[in-house]
Amino acid sequence: MSLSRAKARKRQRMYIIGAALLAVAGAAALILTAFEDSVVFFFSPTEIIEKSPIDPDQRLRIGGLVVEGSVQKLQDGKTIAFAVTDMAQTVPISYSGILPDLFREGQGVVAEGHMSSDGTFVASEVLAKHDENYMPPEVAESLKKSGYWEEIEAKNAEQMRN
Amino acid sequence: MHRFAKPSVFLKLTDPLLPWLSGATAILIAAGLYFALFASPGDYQQGDTVRIMYLHVPAAWMGLFCYVGMAVCGAMSLIWKHPLADICARATAPIGATFTALCLITGSLWGEPMWGTWWVWDARLTSMLILLFLYLGYIALVNAFDDPERGSKAGSALALVGAVNVPIVKFSVDWWNTLHQPASIVRMDGPTVDPSMQLPLALMILGFTCYYFVMLILRVRLELNERRIRALQLSGMFDERSPGQNTDTPSYDAGHNAEASQ
Numbered sequence: 001m002s003l004s005r006a007k008a009r010k011r012q013r014m015y016i017i018g019a020a021l022l023a024v025a026g027a028a029a030l031i032l033t034a035f036e037d038s039v040v041f042f043f044s045p046t047e048i049i050e051k052s053p054i055d056p057d058q059r060l061r062i063g064g065l066v067v068e069g070s071v072q073k074l075q076d077g078k079t080i081a082f083a084v085t086d087m088a089q090t091v092p093i094s095y096s097g098i099l100p101d102l103f104r105e106g107q108g109v110v111a112e113g114h115m116s117s118d119g120t121f122v123a124s125e126v127l128a129k130h131d132e133n134y135m136p137p138e139v140a141e142s143l144k145k146s147g148y149w150e151e152i153e154a155k156n157a158e159q160m161r162n
Numbered sequence: 163m164h165r166f167a168k169p170s171v172f173l174k175l176t177d178p179l180l181p182w183l184s185g186a187t188a189i190l191i192a193a194g195l196y197f198a199l200f201a202s203p204g205d206y207q208q209g210d211t212v213r214i215m216y217l218h219v220p221a222a223w224m225g226l227f228c229y230v231g232m233a234v235c236g237a238m239s240l241i242w243k244h245p246l247a248d249i250c251a252r253a254t255a256p257i258g259a260t261f262t263a264l265c266l267i268t269g270s271l272w273g274e275p276m277w278g279t280w281w282v283w284d285a286r287l288t289s290m291l292i293l294l295f296l297y298l299g300y301i302a303l304v305n306a307f308d309d310p311e312r313g314s315k316a317g318s319a320l321a322l323v324g325a326v327n328v329p330i331v332k333f334s335v336d337w338w339n340t341l342h343q344p345a346s347i348v349r350m351d352g353p354t355v356d357p358s359m360q361l362p363l364a365l366m367i368l369g370f371t372c373y374y375f376v377m378l379i380l381r382v383r384l385e386l387n388e389r390r391i392r393a394l395q396l397s398g399m400f401d402e403r404s405p406g407q408n409t410d411t412p413s414y415d416a417g418h419n420a421e422a423s424q
Contacts, residue, residue: 010241010242013240013241014241017237017240017241020322020323021322021325021326024326025326028326032330032337036338039285040338040339041283041284041285041338041339041340041341042339042341098278099278100276100277100278101275101276101278102207102208102277102278107207110341125278125279126278127278127279127282127341128276128277128278129277129341129343130208130277130343131343131344132343132344132345132346132349132354133346133354133355134205134208134212134215134346134354134356134359135205135206135355135356136203136206136356136358136359137203137204137206138203139356140206140207141206159339159344160339
């Protein structure tokens with residue numbers, strides 16, 4: 001008699017803990033969904049275009065792949081201009097400062113700064129965002145030769161849209 | 163007697179296991195470090211910096227693994243009042259906290275040369291930092307009560323609530339865009355790490371896991387022994403053996419016993 005009562009109590013405790021966990025998980029999911037705009041680290045070029053015109057005083061981050069052939073040094077000798085893309089939209093960026101080692105064309109970057117009135121993103125900091133692929137140089141070389149490389153780049157661009 | 167039945171089973175089961183696990187840990191980590199530092203290629207973009215991965219990824223894995231273990235033990239201790247589950251949860255917390263801290267430190271050292279920053283508040287990094295705080299909060303909470311039973315109840319509740327953070331850490335890189343890259347190993351379409359780099363990674367992950375179990379067994383043993391000593395002290399056994407010797411210099415034991423017998 002008392003044994004089965006103890007068993008029932010244990011089962012009850014199990015249900016209570018399960019229900020409490022579900023409630024906490026639900027609350028966390030609601031909070032994180034509600035604050036999605038502050039949880040995301042950056043906006044994609046598509047989101048930036050959708051949101052524009054953006055107040056020049058608002059600081060934000062934009063992430064995308066550096067467009068091939070878009071990187072150029074401006075005449076003042078310290079400003080670098082390039083464009084980032086998510087393969088749907090492209091936003092021009094100007095930046096004067098030190099670029100990370102991994103900054104190169106076709107590579108993911110996240111820039112922090114503000115949108116100027118002429119539609120150029122003026123960055124005060126540029127970070128490199130590399131993808132999840134790790135391989136020795138020879139493998140990368142053969143992937144480029146066999147044409148799989150475009151597939152990887154397309155996937156990276158898609159992730160920027162996320 | 164029922165209280166001591168299960169710990170004795172634990173000791174009997176883990177006693178022969180311990181030397182094997184210790185040996186496996188040493189061999190796996192030694193081989194893992196050899197492959198990680200010498201017998202594996204550099205990355206096509208990151209060069210030799212990629213070798214931080216062989217510490218960073220196993221540490222992150224263990225941080226999450228230990229937390230899940232701690233939460234499951236916490237649930238078992240809440241539901242079945244199993245003393246051994248509580249001991250395991252308490253023993254796991256500092257190990258998991260150390261792995262999580264190691265993951266954050268190596269990640270920071272990796273982020274500076276590659277991303278160009280030591281730290282950003284993106285979803286992956288922030289949720290991992292919260293994981294560390296959950297460990298530290300658990301450790302502080304279980305030790306904050308005079309009555310250890312109340313401490314473990316509160317701690318188990320915290321460990322269970324915090325378990326919600328584990329999937330958030332894992333899937334943060336898929337749910338939101340982050341500076342941290344998406345998963346490379348545990349993903350739907352298989353790992354995106356070249357096979358030549360998977361070997362050192364697998365060796366290190368297995369080595370770290372074995373190391374955790376060695377530490378767990380040692381820490382649980384220590385706790386069981388400490389409890390046995392406390393029980394003997396409370397029973398007054400030590401007082402009878404040396405009567406009058408402690409009267410001049412009241413030791414901690416004497417004070418402890420006096421307090422307990424009030």
